[in-house]
Amino acid sequence: MTSIEADLKAAGFPPLAWYDVLLELSRAPDGRLRPVEIEKVTLVAQYNLSRLLDRLEKEGLVVRAPCADDARGQWVVITEKGRAAQARTWKVYAKAIQKHVGEKLDDKAAATLAELLGRLTD
Amino acid sequence: MTSIEADLKAAGFPPLAWYDVLLELSRAPDGRLRPVEIEKVTLVAQYNLSRLLDRLEKEGLVVRAPCADDARGQWVVITEKGRAAQARTWKVYAKAIQKHVGEKLDDKAAATLAELLGRLTD
DNA sequence: AAAGATTGACTTCTCAATCTTA
DNA sequence: TAAGATTGAGAAGTCAATCTTT
Numbered sequence: 001m002t003s004i005e006a007d008l009k010a011a012g013f014p015p016l017a018w019y020d021v022l023l024e025l026s027r028a029p030d031g032r033l034r035p036v037e038i039e040k041v042t043l044v045a046q047y048n049l050s051r052l053l054d055r056l057e058k059e060g061l062v063v064r065a066p067c068a069d070d071a072r073g074q075w076v077v078i079t080e081k082g083r084a085a086q087a088r089t090w091k092v093y094a095k096a097i098q099k100h101v102g103e104k105l106d107d108k109a110a111a112t113l114a115e116l117l118g119r120l121t122d
Numbered sequence: 123m124t125s126i127e128a129d130l131k132a133a134g135f136p137p138l139a140w141y142d143v144l145l146e147l148s149r150a151p152d153g154r155l156r157p158v159e160i161e162k163v164t165l166v167a168q169y170n171l172s173r174l175l176d177r178l179e180k181e182g183l184v185v186r187a188p189c190a191d192d193a194r195g196q197w198v199v200i201t202e203k204g205r206a207a208q209a210r211t212w213k214v215y216a217k218a219i220q221k222h223v224g225e226k227l228d229d230k231a232a233a234t235l236a237e238l239l240g241r242l243t244d
Numbered sequence: 245a246a247a248g249a250t251t252g253a254c255t256t257c258t259c260a261a262t263c264t265t266a
Numbered sequence: 267t268a269a270g271a272t273t274g275a276g277a278a279g280t281c282a283a284t285c286t287t288t
Contacts, residue, residue: 034249047280071286072249072288074248109241158271168272173256173272194270195265
């Protein structure tokens with residue numbers, strides 16, 4: 001992860017947390033999720049998420065919108081610019097994964113590694 | 123690592139980077155290393171190390187001393203208090219490793235995991 | 245009272261610039 | 267000029283407190 005992050009940074013991209021959020025939003029129905037949902041799928045802590053969303057919004061990658069169902073919450077909606085940024089990042093991210101992982105493990109070894117690491121998660 | 127760090131924090135211990143530095147110092151001849159050496163064995167970046175050492179020194183866990191061989195550098199020496207802190211931390215750290223890793227993998231699985239992860243390092 | 249989200253105050257990280265000695 | 271190490275300024279992370287709605 002450290003090497004991959006370094007490659008992304010060297011290519012001028014923001015931290016992976018940005019990508020994680022944009023990816024989840026891009027996959028979600030209507031391109032939107034509530035902060036509490038983002039928190040669950042990305043492992044970003046709640047108090048980090050508020051300010052991360054501020055940065056994404058400042059860059060025009062997402063917008064915040066009121067939430068009719070629950071006035072305590074809000075929607076975070078990915079913009080076209082956000083979708084473009086996610087797609088652009090993936091091209092570099094994928095290459096970095098291939099370089100730092102794909103080239104070093106064949107499919108069988110990768111499957112074994114995934115299984116073993118899976119045992120460590122709660 | 124995240125789970126282990128969380129356990130340590132919950133038990134009131136500082137971040138693992140502190141432990142890494144204290145461990146390396148405790149193993150070094152005369153309990154001392156130069157910052158540039160610590161940097162190499164712990165993967166702590168140089169610009170982080172200066173301030174990390176400030177904190178360790180402030181807590182009385184290490185002291186800085188002049189270096190006769192090379193006046194540009196200095197020695198970082200672990201104190202008795204530092205050695206005690208390292209030993210105390212290890213007790214909690216070891217338990218956390220056992221809980222989050224040891225209990226979830228038998229020896230064979232652990233060896234396989236170590237081998238596969240080893241292939242990923244440069 | 246609890247959940248969703250933000251904020252304030254403080255700490256730590258990061259990058260580039262700086263200082264000293266080799 | 268390069269290596270060892272620190273520093274300043276700004277960005278990001280952390281914890282607890284806060285605000286609004288359920």
